[in-house]
Amino acid sequence: MPDFMGMGESNVRIAVLSGKGGTGKTLVSANLAAAAPDAIYLDCDVEEPNGHLFFKPEHVQEEEVTIKIPVVDNTVCNGCRKCVDFCRFNALAYIKDRLIVFDEICHSCGGCVMLCPEKALTEQDKVIGKVQKGISGDVTVHTGMLNTGEASGVPIIKSLLDGIKDSPDSTVFVDCPPGSACIVMESIRDADYCVLVAEPTLFGVHNLSMVYDLVKLFNKPFGVVLNKCLEGENPAEEFCVERGIKILAKIPFHHDLGLLTSNAEIAVRKDEKYKEMFSSLLNMVMGEVQCEATSHS
């Protein structure tokens, strides 16, 4: 196995993403982490984290994630509306001599509290979810969980990323949320390399093109894993070939892989054939990362 370490101060971070759910992000990221010698698996799909169902981590520690929300004392507020005019997200309204705060619109910038000349606004913690950390074999499993009904999982992802700063030698595999919105941008922000997972359908091409645009916008090196491959045409493969996009692997649409996955097993840990397949994908990805590191040094 090539030397993955010694590539700098921080760990190597591989983000796995796709334009929609169900393409195989968790399959790829969990199996890559399981194939690596010392890995951190980071489940950033905070609205529906499922990696922990496969890893079944032990010695789980849990921490709440809070955000700051302004709270008004309407007996002090003089209705100057500086806060209302300032808030870019319109989380505040002044109606009938009362200031109203819309918690779920607030982005916790704290600007209204700083601006208030009457000091009528204070900040209060609001719990929006939690992060868990546990051990599964050689893999440290970090899971972000956003409470139902909360608008943004970004603070949970920030907390997850903060939580891996003290383990610089491990390779990090980020299981991203589906799509290409803010929450995905946050997940890939510090990534050294992005793995895009795609399905072999026209719909799959549409979803692939969304994340393709995103990683290009962020100037991230990337490659594609074609999942659920069958005999015959593969529009996602054609998309890659036409654009000269690196295809890292083609995962066959096999009954045994589906069965392992539906039984919440990690294929790499159960079947030598898949251990070989994901180890070779891991080598390829790490080779790409090193190649990028060299060409940019």
Place this chain on the structure above:
Amino acid sequence: MKIAVPVDEKDLETNVCGSFGRAPYFLIYETETKKSTFIENSALASPGGAGIKAAQLIVDSQAGVLLTPRCGENAAGVLESAGIKIYRTRFASVKENLDSLSNGKLSLLEDIHAGFHGHGGE
């Protein structure tokens, strides 16, 4: 009493706008003087919370009634706490809706939608 309507253009012949929070203008009709004025919707280009800001504008205009084809829950929350009644428009033309309201033929907007938070802006 003042009646507010989200409209597409700054013109008395304009149509009702399909969106409340992101309508370009609001027409304010004063029932006593029968005069109309227009206010620009500064919430139009907001990255988020357009409904709240637009509702704040309606509250500040001192309208007692809003005629709109639809309204999100945050905007409705602001309007309701200011005691503004929300009626559902039935026609494209502003005039027809105002006539309908005065004849008691418009009904209150009951199905307040959950909003489009995070779609497009965030």
